[in-house]
Amino acid sequence: MQIIELLTPHYEAAWLPWAVQYFFLAGVATGGALLSALCVWAPAGSAPRRLLPAAVLTLAVSAIAAPVSLLADLHQPARFWHFYAHFTPWSWMSVGALLLPAFIGLSLAMCASWWLGKTRWMRMLAPLLVLSALSITVYTGAEVMVVRARPLWNTAWLPVNLALTGWLATVGVMFVIERFLPERLRPDTATLQLLRATGLGLAVALALATLSWLTLGLVARSPSLQAAARLWHDFPVWRLGMVASAIGGVAVLAALLRGRQRLTARGYTLVLGLGLAASAWAFRWALFMSVQGVPKFGAGLYLYHMPLGGDGLLGMVGVAGLCVALVALASWALEFFPERRDMGTEIQDKSAFNAI
Template sequence: MIVELLTPAYEVAWLPWAVQYFFLVGIAAASSFWIAHCALANKPQWRALETALMAVLLCSSLAAPVSLLADLHQPARFWHFYAHFTPWSWMSLGAVLLPLFTLLSVANALAWWLQKRQLWRLLSLALVLSAISILVYTGAEVMVLRSRPLWNTVFLPINFALSAGLASIGALLLIARFLPGGLDALPMSVVRKWGLSMGWALCLSACLWVVNGMVNANRSFTAAVELFSTYPAWQLSFLASVAGGILIMLMLLSPARLLHNKLYSFIAAVVLLSAAWVFRWIIFMAVQGVPKYGAGLYLYSMPLGGDGLMGMLGVLGLVIAFIAVVTSLLTFFPAGYWQTRRSFSNASLV
């Protein structure tokens, strides 16, 4: 009875499905920026990089909406965002922004696959704008909740975006090994440069959050300090985060040639992806265990069914299935296949 009074068990508002959605949609949005870079640079030696990025974009942008629908508890609930559109709600705006982003992702991949380079450049710019809207809406819909001081900071969407950038590099290193040429075909100096830009930016964001909190005593920083000083579990999370950040920076600072090594690149990919996923797990699931009022931490045990472990494994299986299908298509029908075949047919007719 005393335990129930001090740490009552409340149902969580965000299920583990949300972690998968924010993780996957962040990877998709971040990869859009790398794709636009490739489109504008138009360097033939980056073709393998383009292929791997397209695989990352398609797999993550197609799997992310499935996680979102599952987190809504009732998939039909998604329809209410259109039947009762409320433009002042970030979730309602997301119901428009997400399908648009998914469609642009598919259109972008098709234009690249058919070797419509000029169209691909234009669609890549449109995709970047759409990706920015996704990063803003996903961060803002969490940041605006003043009842959760840890979420109520502008640095949250910034950190979501930057950690997604690192995760996209990890996904790139992971998927590239299943494509023609493998890791050897990737310009690892470029990949390393992208990763370092995200890593340093994330370090700067964390430092600015601390400085801003010490100067202005914002609610997010104050709540974090209180948790760190009160609960050993949060102390461990903080120390593990610092250690993880140092490990990531050391891996990114290592020579680019090491990323061509299959084992090293696999470890780097797992570390980058895991760091981004764990960050979202802490933000959503662990923070929901912090009481809005009262003492102690709320008790939460992850269910083993569809709302918990099995749901997470289901999303993982879906992503693996998408990777298998997309990489197979890109392997057996490389970019420009249909255009080449059409040109050959026309030449035969002549």
């Protein structure tokens, strides 16, 4: 009998936790951009217009923090220049180097227009911002989907799931951020119900997308579903993670459904918002970090051990701290926000008039 031993080298993870932060913040930013562009067309005093301050603040924070994570993921920020000096149009990363600055510029222009009270400018920017946000959604999903060596990633459903979970995170972040707005800019109960309904619609769409991936994968025997089945059967760690993800999804959906009666409860929107954002972040962690623990060839499972330095825990804490600092700075600046009837402050004005 001849015994043949196969050895599989253990490669370091190519996508570091910085990528998790970037894809999470990019998803939040695109959702904030789409909501901002839609709300600016709503009539003054309506629930969508009252949602505009939270949407704009979410857009501003995520659009600034996302490229910081991307540059850190490149290890050497100067490498960003290579995308322009050696442009390769067949590479999604190279194309993204053109799309991302345009999106950031349009996002900041939208936020500045809101601060200045230029509704006309915002409505002119809105179509461009929508197209730019959709281009970022396609680019971030496609640059992962094209990796054929990872069958779990190589499916057209991946960009759809990234988009829907990212926009769900936008809803969650807005639930958190609205608590830090000045009282006159905070959304009322009807506006919070609109935000909850948006999250509920996105959750249902995500559930349908997942069921479609499962059903079509069974019919067409897609490599992506086969890779997921292998993870389920061969690795107990992944089996536990998949079960936990399913339970978390049901819990998020139940929380959104119960929110119709509990949105006014103290702390409920904070817990709901953090839960939505954490679920989207956890999905990206499993997608990027856990999938890389499965060898492309051979058997076995490489459990990722997160370093404590800049490429691990310290970097994640730093990005979270940057977001908190930006929210704190914006909250302080909004205390000096001028009263304007077309920017979502007219409801309080009318209430004060009626009280007199």
